[in-house]
Amino acid sequence: MSEPSSAQHENTRTIIRWLAAFLSPYKKRAFAAIFFLCVGSLSWLALGQAVKLVVDEGFLSRNAAELNKMVMVILAITVVSGIATFCRFYLMTWLGERVSADIRKAVYHHLLTLSPAFFAKERTGEVISRFTADTTLLQSVVGSSLSMALRSTVSVLGGLVMMGITSITLTGLVLLAVPVVLVPIGVLGRKVRRLARISQDKVADLGAHVDESLHEIRTVQAYNHEQSDIRHFDGRVESVMQAARLRIRYRAALMASVVLLSIVAIVLVTWLGALNVLEGSLTAGQLSAFMFYALMVAGGVATISEVIGEIQRASGATERLIELSRMPQDIKEPQNPVDFPAHALGDITFDNISFTYPGDENNAVFESLSFSVKAGKRVALVGPSGAGKSTVFGLLQRFFDVDSGSILLDGIAINDLSLDALRKQFALVPQESVIFATSVLENVRYGDPDASEQAVIEACVAARAHDFISELPQGYATELGERGVRLSGGQKQRISIARAILANRPVLLLDEATSALDAVSEHKVKAALDTLMENKTSLVIAHRLATVVNADRILVMDNGKIVATGTHNELMASSPLYREFAALQLVSEVDEPSSRLVAK
Structure with a gap:
């Protein structure tokens, strides 16, 4: 009986001290x-x-x-x-x-x-x-x-x-x-x-x-x-x-x-x-x-x-x-963070990375993963579900820490950067766009809370979103409802892209934003993405042909490893896994010649 009583007293003292603060x-x-x-x-x-x-x-x-x-x-x-x-x-x-x-x-x-x-x-x-x-x-x-x-x-x-x-x-x-x-x-x-x-x-x-x-x-x-x-x-x-x-x-x-x-x-x-x-x-x-x-x-x-x-x-x-x-933070800020410019060049290096998700230590996602992306280049990540593509995005932004190895941004280990400085370098456009229960203006301004209304409008014009926004009952002041229930999938994606354009960050992380859209919406979103990716380092999780043929390099991933790398044409000639993936997900006509695919 004494031990519970002691614990009870300790809890009471803890509560009193916490409230007193x-x-x-x-x-x-x-x-x-x-x-x-x-x-x-x-x-x-x-x-x-x-x-x-x-x-x-x-x-x-x-x-x-x-x-x-x-x-x-x-x-x-x-x-x-x-x-x-x-x-x-x-x-x-x-x-x-x-x-x-x-x-x-x-x-x-x-x-x-x-x-x-x-x-x-x-x-x-x-x-x-x-x-x-x-x-x-x-x-x-x-x-x-x-x-x-x-x-x-x-x-x-x-x-x-x-x-x-x-x-x-x-x-x-x-x-x-x-x-x-x-x-x-x-x-x-x-x-x-x-x-x-x-x-x-x-x-x-x-x-x-x-x-x-x-x-x-x-x-x-x-x-x-x-x-x-x-x-x-x-x-x-x-x-x-x-x-x-x-x-x-x-x-x-x-x-x-x-x-x-x-x-x-x-x-x-x-x-x-x-x-x-x-x-x-x-x-x-x-x-x-x-x-x-x-x-x-x-x-x-x-x-x-x-x-x-x-x-x-x-x-x-x-x-x-x-x-x-008092829930412990598993992602720790560095004690002496390295000074970093407001805008990185965008060089990215994964050096011998090993990683398992917390609580799933018996199922390694990556073992000795290494690759690099040069500043200003477009790199596509392709591969079957569970290959680790989305995990690359999470590790880059330090939502999780690697078990071993290091991730470098412009030659600096991301663990040496403050979380604020690190995450200011990335703009994310997810496959399922996140829309908040507020106005169009505030949803786009999420990318830059201090932006003027004119800057928001210019971002929406670049994202091919201005026309449909102007037709909404209150224009940019229209409340979009919980999770954007008033918008179509393509409209949500263009709002999300406008947010990334307004943020103007040097590295783009794009979880293929056109994979679940109809042909008309896909065309408009693709045009907006092309504007967004100008002069940016872009990492794209690819599901569509148009994404990979325009990429400077394609990384083919399988079971947490990079099994092939190259351009679309090179991989069609050299990688059986890529050809299979292309046949199943990237093209609609399996027997279509590669040259004709590129022309598309």
């Missing part, structure tokens, strides 16, 4: 909130003494003047308490919102530094759940529940002190019941925290399923998979409900046991106090004040027991956020 910039507001919290609690404690004086000096002595004065004192204390409550509530709620916002920013900033390997393992929907639901829960706790817990703690401690001043004997009897009350808080509280973590994990899993099914809604509906997904979703919802039911049961037991034990203790002690009043050893005013403080203590303990479940639940959420914010 976010609260630190707002120390003045935090101290002000605590000050007003104490003022409000002390006001209520002072009210107990006023009640005592009203009973003993005003009511029992039949002194109307003293009674009137005490009533005015009570009203004054109430006004002070009201002002303090306003200030405390405003400041604590503001802190909750501010800390939650800062945590969201910190976690998001960190997420953008993680490599694709992390997102290949983690489901995006689960990450989003941690990012949104967990921070919202934390906001509620910092802004509300924590405030209630602190206020109640001050009230309980202050109430116990005032009870002691009123009657040390009765207070001693109350304190005897404290260990009994703390038992359910300790035992059930840890259980609530563990179940809260399980519940949050199941909610995150649910979010991941929703994200996945809605993202692929066309596939879901095309295969009439709605009812199957509904059953799957309903099962996950019930799993969430089952975890929540158990957590709620323990939390309800925690609250009920604390309130029951506290009230029973106070009733018994008040009964003894009433006997003391009858004996004359205690005044009616003193007993009234003692009961007032006892009820305040009981109410405070009840509030603490109520919010402790919420705090334990937030602890589980915070642990998940800490895990996300």
